[in-house]
Amino acid sequence: MDKVLIIGAGGVGRVAAFKCAQHPEVFREITLASRTRSKCDAIVADIKTKMSGRADKASPRIAAAQVDADRAAELAALINDVKPDLVMNIALPYQDLTIMDACLETGVHYLDTANYEHPDTAHFCYSPQWKYHERFAEAGLTALLGSGFDPGITNVYTAYARKHYFERMDTVDIIDCNAGDHGYPFATNFNPEINIREVSAKGRYYENGTWHETEPLSVKKIFDFPDGIGPKEMYLLYHEEMESLVRYYPEVQRMRFWMTFGQSYLTHLKVLQNVGMTRIDPVMYNGQEIIPLQFLKMLLPDPASLGAKTKGKTCIGCWITGSRKDGDSNPSPFDYYIYNTCVHEECFAETGAQAVSYTTGVPAALGAAMVMTGQWSGRGVFNMEQFDPDPFMQAVGDWGLPWQEIFNPHFQI
Numbered sequence: 281m282d283k284v285l286i287i288g289a290g291g292v293g294r295v296a297a298f299k300c301a302q303h304p305e306v307f308r309e310i311t312l313a314s315r316t317r318s319k320c321d322a323i324v325a326d327i328k329t330k331m332s333g334r335a336d337k338a339s340p341r342i343a344a345a346q347v348d349a350d351r352a353a354e355l356a357a358l359i360n361d362v363k364p365d366l367v368m369n370i371a372l373p374y375q376d377l378t379i380m381d382a383c384l385e386t387g388v389h390y391l392d393t394a395n396y397e398h399p400d401t402a403h404f405c406y407s408p409q410w411k412y413h414e415r416f417a418e419a420g421l422t423a424l425l426g427s428g429f430d431p432g433i434t435n436v437y438t439a440y441a442r443k444h445y446f447e448r449m450d451t452v453d454i455i456d457c458n459a460g461d462h463g464y465p466f467a468t469n470f471n472p473e474i475n476i477r478e479v480s481a482k483g484r485y486y487e488n489g490t491w492h493e494t495e496p497l498s499v500k501k502i503f504d505f506p507d508g509i510g511p512k513e514m515y516l517l518y519h520e521e522m523e524s525l526v527r528y529y530p531e532v533q534r535m536r537f538w539m540t541f542g543q544s545y546l547t548h549l550k551v552l553q554n555v556g557m558t559r560i561d562p563v564m565y566n567g568q569e570i571i572p573l574q575f576l577k578m579l580l581p582d583p584a585s586l587g588a589k590t591k592g593k594t595c596i597g598c599w600i601t602g603s604r605k606d607g608d609s610n611p612s613p614f615d616y617y618i619y620n621t622c623v624h625e626e627c628f629a630e631t632g633a634q635a636v637s638y639t640t641g642v643p644a645a646l647g648a649a650m651v652m653t654g655q656w657s658g659r660g661v662f663n664m665e666q667f668d669p670d671p672f673m674q675a676v677g678d679w680g681l682p683w684q685e686i687f688n689p690h691f692q693i
């Protein structure tokens with residue numbers, strides 16, 4: 281297997297295409313397709329320019345194409361034309377099911393970075409995609425879900441911690457900080473529509489076998505981030521990887537997800553919500569139906585354009601408590617923090633994208649490599665934590681996202 285089709289040419293698609301191109305030992309042919317062909321052409325041209333200076337490695341063949349992934353027939357025609365071994369879905373969560381259908385129809389492996397959402401309801405859950413398990417299994421195909429950072433690397437971190445250090449995990453806190461500054465009073469680091477739907481939804485966390493709901497952004501803590509980032513306010517959100525992690529690690533008593541936001545972002549979001557600009561139901565304007573959030577997206581900076589302006593770091597990781605594997609006679613609780621720190625400017629210098637796109641595009645490409653090289657193999661639909669974390673963890677540092685561990689940090693969250 282050496283041919284990949286990437287669908288989606290936003291910030292994440294750009295990084296995924298760059299990363300695939302940097303690994304011709306896995307990806308010999310890359311096609312980047314999106315709704316807007318010119319965006320693919322621009323990324324392909326940038327990759328060719330950057331790769332031309334690298335005499336050390338053979339370059340893969342890379343081409344651009346146009347496709348509307350909401351149209352199943354158009355998509356299947358492109359897949360039959362390109363004949364990839366795997367399709368990387370880096371478009372929007374709305375396209376997950378049509379792309380999975382097209383992969384089944386054409387007999388191709390599938391990967392994405394975000395779970396399916398229906399455009400009309402901001403509801404995130406894996407069940408529509410888990411329902412494809414039997415069909416992928418019968419077709420002898422692999423579908424790898426949520427191969428970004430969170431979901432994605434956070435699932436692998438949890439699997440790695442469980443495999444190597446924990447006899448039993450009691451709590452998992454996933455902690456996501458973007459300490460970067462793009463200079464705008466309000467902009468989102470990935471697709472504005474998806475980002476605002478996620479952040480303005482009710483919070484949810486898991487405790488003692490039950491999901492507990494909280495009002496949006498109503499639970500706040502301060503966390504002292506490593507690598508010079510320092511203390512930041514972070515808020516409890518619902519995030520999709522918790523659904524698969526509690527499924528595959530039922531021993532966990534409590535699971536929470538936290539994300540940092542700056543005050544300017546929160547103030548703007550509140551005003552936009554209060555005036556109805558984040559609504560996802562249609563309203564009539566000048567005799568035409570519009571969705572306020574989609575209109576707002578048109579006014580906000582394109583996340584793919586933020587790279588040149590964003591300065592600072594991201595830090596995403598998992599803090600896990602439980603009992604230690606080595607049978608240590610000391611019964612005191614064990615806790616463990618594993619994380620990655622990324623510098624926006626370095627990501628931009630390498631790929632032309634900021635760190636939020638980078639931290640998603642790298643694991644997308646590496647997840648694809650895991651499937652294409654057979655290091656992760658299975659028939660059906662899988663989340664990242666279901667595979668052996670070791671080959672992924674051994675490679676992910678070299679691919680651009682090194683990780684660090686702190687044993688017994690004894691955080692209080």
Ligand code: NDP
Nearest residue numbers: 288289290291292315316349371394428429430431470471
């Ligand atoms: P962007 O909005 O910047 O890019 C999305 C791309 O998908 C655009 O190029 C767009 O094309 C294309 N697209 C949208 N609809 C279609 C369609 N029907 N057919 C073909 N192409 C389409 O988003 P990002 O790059 O920021 O994010 C990409 C994905 O990554 C999202 O699903 C997001 O939720 C996910 N993500 C996951 C993270 C993780 O850690 N797991 C973190 C961050 C993001 P056009 O521009 O022409 O409209």
